[in-house]
Amino acid sequence: MNLTSLLLPDDHEAVNVLMESYLRSWNKQDIDALLVLFSEHAEFTGITADIATGKPAIRQLLDYYFGVGQETRFGFSELYLRYLQPKMVMGTAHWNLQTETGRNGILHFICLKTPEKGWKIILLHSLELSNQPATALEEK
Numbered sequence: 001m002n003l004t005s006l007l008l009p010d011d012h013e014a015v016n017v018l019m020e021s022y023l024r025s026w027n028k029q030d031i032d033a034l035l036v037l038f039s040e041h042a043e044f045t046g047i048t049a050d051i052a053t054g055k056p057a058i059r060q061l062l063d064y065y066f067g068v069g070q071e072t073r074f075g076f077s078e079l080y081l082r083y084l085q086p087k088m089v090m091g092t093a094h095w096n097l098q099t100e101t102g103r104n105g106i107l108h109f110i111c112l113k114t115p116e117k118g119w120k121i122i123l124l125h126s127l128e129l130s131n132q133p134a135t136a137l138e139e140k
Helices: 009-027 031-036 055-067
Strands: 002-005 038-045 051-053 074-085 088-097 103-114 118-128
Touching: 002 009, 009 031, 009 074, 009 088, 009 103, 009 118, 031 038, 031 055, 038 055, 051 055
Parallel strands: 002 074, 038 118
Antiparallel strands: 038 051, 074 088, 088 103, 103 118
């Protein structure tokens, strides 16, 4: 994975560990482990464009995704991290799902650092690009 980070070393390590935990938990389809990574009132938008706000709604949406029954391997090919504020980080990742047809997209997320719970995901939006034409940068 290609990682670009504009974060201080301690924050870089913590947010990178958080997103590695996200990938590992997703690949195990471990909803409880995924929910630990989110704040109580986080917003999650998956590739179905459904918006889930709060852990109960996120659980329901993840139940749906994992209930489809398709085994997938989720990974990031690129990850870019930068500060929005001193204790708020925005990340952009290129993701891929290793399935029979192969799928890919972009993931945008915001993490907030709190004194009590450390870094938590407060917003995560995913956009599938598998059927999109090449971007201007890819055409060069």
